[in-house]
Amino acid sequence: MKEKVKAVAQINDVSIMLIDGAEKLVPIKPICEALDINHSNQIVKVQKDEILGSVGVLSTSTGNDGKQYEMFCLPYMYALGWLFTVNPKNVKPEARETILKYKMECYTALFNHFSDHSQFLEQKQVALENQLEAVERVNIDFSKTKQELNDARKTLNKVKEMTFDEWLLNKRQLTIDFQN
Template sequence: MKNRLITIPFAHDSMIATTIRRRPYVAIKPICEAAGLDWPYQRKRILRDDILSEDIVITTVMTPQGQKKMLFLPLEQLNGWLLRVNVKRVKPELRDTLHIYKRKCHHVLFMHFFGKTVRERKRVEKKQKYNLNLLSEHFNVIQHTWTTQIQPVLNKLESPVSDRLHDRFNECSALLSMLDRKTLRSKK
């Protein structure tokens, strides 16, 4: 595997992850060791599971102790495995640590891999709303100028342009209203 290993700090320890075919994977053995789980038993459980075993990746990685084989699960399957671990089967002094992993490690990993995407989407949505508001304000000023100053003059001159522009302003107003409603709905 040529994928770069990523060390993600978590609960006075760290988790190891990588991206394979643009999909985040998490090394399971370090989690087992940090949470006090029996690694050989958990490995067997994962390999026996018909869902978890489908997407595992076992690969050789370089560690300070040399090359080692490491089992990785896709991030989206991590909670499926971890939530099935029975806390009562762990030593009492390690139960709190296991609870922390069960509650928070998926979130920490998710934010590492996708948090930037979520923040970026929110930033883009905020900018789009700002731009829509700005466009609406400009349109309202132009429409007011049209209605109070330009259209009356064109009407006095009996210009055919007056009706066509009036229709265009109505269409633009309807379009802005539709965009504004769509933007408000997407925020919910």
């Protein structure tokens, strides 16, 4: 499979490139140069990391100058996490605000990811309680209406069953209460 290289982000006018081949990889050297941090130190830091060290690889890719270079890369999904570990105090002043903003977005994304589930459960619980109350109110109303319907049927049956003689005994009027 032929690799494609494309920009996925920008740091201080330097494009962060993604090697889009069998595995999407991000070379870390251009990022280090854009941030003015020591590339070799970052490779050591990545290699010592329990997670990043297991996914970092050397990959040959075409540089901006068209030449082939062997570069230390991280899979795209891990490169974003590695950037979160960069200390803003160690980057060049022009990049500091970008790193701080990025870290703030990461904190927000982490919070949203882990709190959304508990927020969902809290909202679901409130909705369930409200709906249970609504069902109980409707059930009570239904029971009352059902009783009224039964009473109305009884009255209807009394009217149907009333005889002429009963009507005469009641002084020529129906004495059935229609106002339950």
